[in-house]
Amino acid sequence: MHLIWLIPLLPAFGALVNGVVGVRYFSKRTAGLLACATMAGALALSLYAFFELLTLGPEAREYVVRPLTWISALPLQLKDGSIGSFSIPWGFRLDPLSAMMILVVTGIGFLIHVYSVGYMHGESRGAYARFFAYLNLFVFFMLMLVLGDNFVVMFVGWEGVGLCSYLLIGYYYEKKSASDAGKKAFIVNRIGDWGFIIGMFLIFSVFGTLDFREVANAAGSMPVESAGFGTLSVITLLLFVGATGKSAQIPLYVWLPDAMEGPTPVSALIHAATMVTAGVYMVGRNAVLFSHSPETMQIVAIVGVATAFVAATIGLVQNDIKRVLAYSTVSQLGFMFLAMGVGAYAAGAFHLMTHAFFKALLFLCSGSVIHAMAGQQDMRHMGGLKKHLPVTYVTMLIGTLAIAGIPPLSGFFSKDEILFRAFQSNKIIWGVAVVTALMTAFYMFRLMSMTFFGTYRGPAFAGAGGHGHADTGHGHASAGHGAAATGHGEWHGPHESPKSMTIPLLVLAVGAIVAGLVGVPAALNGSNDIEHFLHPSFSVSAVGGTHEGASAELAEAPEGSEGGSKGAALSGFAHASRPKAAASSASAPATESEGIAAGKLAAAASHEAVPAEGGEAGSHASWAVEIGLMLLSVLVGITGMLVAYRFYVRTPEIADRLAQRWAGAHRVLSNKYYVDELYDATAIAGTMASARGLWVFDAKVVDGAVNGSGWLTLFSSWFSHVIDKYVVDGLVNFVGAVLEEGSFVFRRLQTGLIQNYALVMLFGVFAFVSIYLMSR
Amino acid sequence: MITQTHFLVLSAALFMLGVVGVMTRRNIIIILMSMELMLNAVNINLIAFSRQLGDVTGQVFAVFVICVAAAEAAVGLGIILAFYRNKETINIDEMNLMRW
Numbered sequence: 115m116h117l118i119w120l121i122p123l124l125p126a127f128g129a130l131v132n133g134v135v136g137v138r139y140f141s142k143r144t145a146g147l148l149a150c151a152t153m154a155g156a157l158a159l160s161l162y163a164f165f166e167l168l169t170l171g172p173e174a175r176e177y178v179v180r181p182l183t184w185i186s187a188l189p190l191q192l193k194d195g196s197i198g199s200f201s202i203p204w205g206f207r208l209d210p211l212s213a214m215m216i217l218v219v220t221g222i223g224f225l226i227h228v229y230s231v232g233y234m235h236g237e238s239r240g241a242y243a244r245f246f247a248y249l250n251l252f253v254f255f256m257l258m259l260v261l262g263d264n265f266v267v268m269f270v271g272w273e274g275v276g277l278c279s280y281l282l283i284g285y286y287y288e289k290k291s292a293s294d295a296g297k298k299a300f301i302v303n304r305i306g307d308w309g310f311i312i313g314m315f316l317i318f319s320v321f322g323t324l325d326f327r328e329v330a331n332a333a334g335s336m337p338v339e340s341a342g343f344g345t346l347s348v349i350t351l352l353l354f355v356g357a358t359g360k361s362a363q364i365p366l367y368v369w370l371p372d373a374m375e376g377p378t379p380v381s382a383l384i385h386a387a388t389m390v391t392a393g394v395y396m397v398g399r400n401a402v403l404f405s406h407s408p409e410t411m412q413i414v415a416i417v418g419v420a421t422a423f424v425a426a427t428i429g430l431v432q433n434d435i436k437r438v439l440a441y442s443t444v445s446q447l448g449f450m451f452l453a454m455g456v457g458a459y460a461a462g463a464f465h466l467m468t469h470a471f472f473k474a475l476l477f478l479c480s481g482s483v484i485h486a487m488a489g490q491q492d493m494r495h496m497g498g499l500k501k502h503l504p505v506t507y508v509t510m511l512i513g514t515l516a517i518a519g520i521p522p523l524s525g526f527f528s529k530d531e532i533l534f535r536a537f538q539s540n541k542i543i544w545g546v547a548v549v550t551a552l553m554t555a556f557y558m559f560r561l562m563s564m565t566f567f568g569t570y571r572g573p574a575f576a577g578a579g580g581h582g583h584a585d586t587g588h589g590h591a592s593a594g595h596g597a598a599a600t601g602h603g604e605w606h607g608p609h610e611s612p613k614s615m616t617i618p619l620l621v622l623a624v625g626a627i628v629a630g631l632v633g634v635p636a637a638l639n640g641s642n643d644i645e646h647f648l649h650p651s652f653s654v655s656a657v658g659g660t661h662e663g664a665s666a667e668l669a670e671a672p673e674g675s676e677g678g679s680k681g682a683a684l685s686g687f688a689h690a691s692r693p694k695a696a697a698s699s700a701s702a703p704a705t706e707s708e709g710i711a712a713g714k715l716a717a718a719a720s721h722e723a724v725p726a727e728g729g730e731a732g733s734h735a736s737w738a739v740e741i742g743l744m745l746l747s748v749l750v751g752i753t754g755m756l757v758a759y760r761f762y763v764r765t766p767e768i769a770d771r772l773a774q775r776w777a778g779a780h781r782v783l784s785n786k787y788y789v790d791e792l793y794d795a796t797a798i799a800g801t802m803a804s805a806r807g808l809w810v811f812d813a814k815v816v817d818g819a820v821n822g823s824g825w826l827t828l829f830s831s832w833f834s835h836v837i838d839k840y841v842v843d844g845l846v847n848f849v850g851a852v853l854e855e856g857s858f859v860f861r862r863l864q865t866g867l868i869q870n871y872a873l874v875m876l877f878g879v880f881a882f883v884s885i886y887l888m889s890r
Numbered sequence: 891m892i893t894q895t896h897f898l899v900l901s902a903a904l905f906m907l908g909v910v911g912v913m914t915r916r917n918i919i920i921i922l923m924s925m926e927l928m929l930n931a932v933n934i935n936l937i938a939f940s941r942q943l944g945d946v947t948g949q950v951f952a953v954f955v956i957c958v959a960a961a962e963a964a965v966g967l968g969i970i971l972a973f974y975r976n977k978e979t980i981n982i983d984e985m986n987l988m989r990w
Contacts (some may be wrong), residue, residue, distance in 0.1 A: 866986045866987075867982070867983070867986070868982065868985070869912065869913055869914075869982065872912055872913060873913055876909060876913070
């Protein structure tokens, strides 16, 4: 298990080799094989590490490896004035949450790699290796993200997946829309990263460490900030800003639908299994912090449910098969945040896992459909593909049933758990979530109906000749698929995908069916294993679990407070609530992690505590409620599906009629609430305007100052030139001129005639003598 | 009887003749001669006062003046000769080399 640092390094190795050597020299076969082999290695190591982890005691399942130091200790001042030591190791931490994540990432990542081998076959050799290099690099960063034992290593992965999403979404970089979408994803993510990094600074400033466990322990000993916004609330809000960026929540969800410009395996990898779950994972990783700031939790829950609702409504009217799935992803991520927000961290993580299975499955199926239709993504030009794509049809149906929440498929258990916990915490949020679940079932079945049911609406192809001959047509398509699958042959009509694509679909379909079984709730006589498994990751516990009892008390304490006095000191409650806490954890495992929510909502706490006190009767009532809610959600799922079937298969006119009757609403939804336009008009226009303003400032003021100083120099030199020429020289010339002009007068005297001089002399003598004589 | 006044009048008359000669004549020889006239007028004046005062200093001075006048005449004639050789004229109006 001390080799867990190898898990991310294997894909990194693949990315390096494929990226540096492969793009030049590797054949497609070598490049694909290398990428898949590194992923298989990572998957094997992850499985090994997971089972090693299982051999440990439930509360001791934590393993930290720090092979290298990254930043050696730097003295930095903390908030309280003391000097903290800022040191960051390359630390990897395996605990139940990260174990689940690495299994999801490597497992689904591996299947997507295998799928890509078939799907990307039409690419040229260099582009093929480049694709796998990016894909491997992406998995490497994602594994860094989930395995990092401190915020900074997590941030490395966090930024890395952002970079790789940019590379992968913009993979078809010659296409303007694709490169734009890549840039959009990158820039929108930067906004979220801003929040994350500020939150990180604040965490270090407050706690003096960035290690997850130390931060959680330190935060666990702080009082719950139920009265208002405290430091923890600010930290968690900033972290949540980061999460909204990565996990495509309101208001930063706009990048995800555009990201469908990337190849379909990329959509499956980024938008189902990995990157978008990073935000959910991060909230779960900091569950203790979030538990201590109920205000933030409230915001998280509201943002989550609002995102789920808004995205689902947009998904109702989209015609691009991948965009429907994109909005569905945003919507499901909203569900996860809703779960996080009501304190049901395990339920959120559970949904993350099941969603990774069925959404990856759905994306890959849509990729298979697009492959079959030779690049066509518009569902209005599909239909009736059930006969042509039997494997894809069956697997996609399984995915749809799973996401719609039909038991016993995986989506049912996770979504139902979230709905149940939402019901306990806030009825309004629950109501919105149920409506969203209805819409989920509807738009997913609409997708199925438009794609696989009804009549074929695509371009005509040889060998089909109408649906009367569908069987022969199908046979022909199957026979011809060997040529078509290479992407070079002529299009022979819809055809099933090659084995490298269908096998991952089948594996994922199995996963989508059984993944939920690890979380069968107690109400159905299940043991909800995953919740118990994940619980240690969300609570305060000393390493090794020796202080488990104490930490459990700490976590459970506010539950006993019955809402009224939850703001008081924790230690008092820990004593008072011990018997109650024990009772509630025995009666319903669900309440155990409710304790982590730590006084999330007054209503929830009192709601929970009263039945718990009532003992058997109380738990029975809760059981009845849970079963009732389950039935309701199943009913909602089936209703949505039937309505969609009726609208789009039985009588397709209904959908058109509805669209016409509610033309305004339909237009708003089709245009995605004009959110992109709004951002264009506000944020982007504002940025552009300020940039233009700064440009003008630069051109006029900064350059003006430079030019002005130049002009001033010119002017002053001209001025001194003038002074020199006219004043200094003028003075000299004036003296000369005066002397010259004066000499004209005086030189008259100098006649040069000796007699004149003598005459003057005579007159002089005469004058002097006269004066002498006169004055005597 | 010849009185002191007579000597002085003669002296003054001679001096004025010399002055007028220097002022008005253009021939440099004449001017030189007029200057001799003025010098001799001065000599008469000196000797007249010497006789009246009974002091021989005036007479000694007159002898000195005669010596100087002789030397002056020699130098002046030498200059005139040199000038004449160059310009072939003795008209004083032509002697304007030092003029601006």
